[in-house]
Amino acid sequence: MAETETFPERRRGSGVKLVYDLLRDEILDLVLPPGSPIDEVQLAERFGMSRTPIREALVRLAGEGLVETLPNRSTMVANIDFLNMHTFFDALTLMYRVTTRLAASYHQPADLEIIREHQARFTAAVEAQDALAMIASNRDLHAAIAEAGRNPYYLSLFLRLLDEGRRLLRLYYQSFNDRLPREYVDEHEAMIAAIEARDVELCDRLAKAHADQIVRQIQQFLARDQRQSLPL
Amino acid sequence: MAETETFPERRRGSGVKLVYDLLRDEILDLVLPPGSPIDEVQLAERFGMSRTPIREALVRLAGEGLVETLPNRSTMVANIDFLNMHTFFDALTLMYRVTTRLAASYHQPADLEIIREHQARFTAAVEAQDALAMIASNRDLHAAIAEAGRNPYYLSLFLRLLDEGRRLLRLYYQSFNDRLPREYVDEHEAMIAAIEARDVELCDRLAKAHADQIVRQIQQFLARDQRQSLPL
DNA sequence: CGCCGATTCTTTGTCGACAAATAAAATGCA
DNA sequence: TGCATTTTATTTGTCGACAAAGAATCGGCG
Numbered sequence A, B: 001m002a003e004t005e006t007f008p009e010r011r012r013g014s015g016v017k018l019v020y021d022l023l024r025d026e027i028l029d030l031v032l033p034p035g036s037p038i039d040e041v042q043l044a045e046r047f048g049m050s051r052t053p054i055r056e057a058l059v060r061l062a063g064e065g066l067v068e069t070l071p072n073r074s075t076m077v078a079n080i081d082f083l084n085m086h087t088f089f090d091a092l093t094l095m096y097r098v099t100t101r102l103a104a105s106y107h108q109p110a111d112l113e114i115i116r117e118h119q120a121r122f123t124a125a126v127e128a129q130d131a132l133a134m135i136a137s138n139r140d141l142h143a144a145i146a147e148a149g150r151n152p153y154y155l156s157l158f159l160r161l162l163d164e165g166r167r168l169l170r171l172y173y174q175s176f177n178d179r180l181p182r183e184y185v186d187e188h189e190a191m192i193a194a195i196e197a198r199d200v201e202l203c204d205r206l207a208k209a210h211a212d213q214i215v216r217q218i219q220q221f222l223a224r225d226q227r228q229s230l231p232l
Numbered sequence C: 001c002g003c004c005g006a007t008t009c010t011t012t013g014t015c016g017a018c019a020a021a022t023a024a025a026a027t028g029c030a
Numbered sequence D: 001t002g003c004a005t006t007t008t009a010t011t012t013g014t015c016g017a018c019a020a021a022g023a024a025t026c027g028g029c030g
Helices: A014-028 A040-047 A051-063 A085-106 A109-127 A131-149 A152-170 A182-196 A200-228 B014-028 B040-047 B051-063 B085-106 B109-127 B131-149 B152-170 B182-196 B200-228
Strands: A067-069 A075-077 B067-069 B075-077
Touching (some): A014 A051, A014 A152, A085 A152, A085 A200, A085 B085, A152 B085, B014 B040, B014 B152, B152 B200
């Protein structure tokens, strides 16, 4: 029997955010795998609230493409589009480059502190061989760099891509312990130093190399999967 | 007295889309100027439906940043952020370039037909000195080019930027008749030809030049406004 | 006359209920 | 038995109502 969650009295207006955040996490962590049906009444019972805030949370998630809603029919967790993965890689690489460049130009001292905190967490995760923590802190680090670039348009697209990537990496997180090496820590350090030095061109090169490496790694996973699923 | 609109019997589920599309148009056409308060019950009466679908449409619009919602307080049409306009120009220029490049690589014959249709409409608008039609068809043309590039991530960001730009251009649409010259028609023709020739680098240069010109034009408007609003 | 607190009023966030739309099950017919 | 059609069941989309949270108004006190 599933453990019953209990949600204490909450303030008016906090319901949607609660549901939204939790659902979003469960989707990105693959607790709710792609294609899972989402039942409104079931969620309403689980959170102890009416269907209205649930629906609002689902509408927001649909706006970000995390769930898909067929009219008059159930909404489900969005699938991962493996066929057009190259468009994802292309956009991800470009956003890596652009946000890092802008960070070099527009960062302020407080930004670097935040960036270094995330980098410290990433380093700790690598040393602890904690793949899930690596994925999370890596994402947070690059999000912080994008924030320092101060372009909300790039930031929102980048966050969307990073989250999609988070979901993708979770698929293979078991394989990460031996594949996310200390090398990544050094690459991050180099990028942070280049940002601090405000060296835009160096940032661009480092970001591109970093992105390429991540893309290559994911593609390895994908290729391995496709080989395994080949008909014999 | 305002003319009463009448909305005939509609199919279940079509309500939100109706409200969403109409509100969106009214916001982008500045019928609802930035900062306008949005009253749910008023909209509910106007459309002859309950507040529930209205709210869902507003949530979607908030997800795209077209309206801003303060908790427990009225939601209003999002303001135009004139202070950070450069981030908008930067992103717009990059998306012009990237989508045109991709169109050169990935377009198919049917895409070119659609693109040419929009270009024909744009040309007609220029000859008719119809500034509003110019703005609309110019947006549609570039959206079609982005579609031909087949990257949904770029496309969604680009659409958002184009719509924000549509709102911006409406501010100055009276000044357009003498400022959107035939030159733009020729630039479009050159871009379309470069796409057809699959010349990626040429597309990049043309797109950048085109974007720069549009940015310069908007900046002229902005500068003129700021001069007029200078304290004397 | 002006400032502060209580009261009213407006608007939002949430709820439970109902009806339409579709899927699933049951029934009839060949 | 297999297929088409009706019936039931499930789930969504919409509604009207109510209560909480601010904003505006009013009244009291200095």
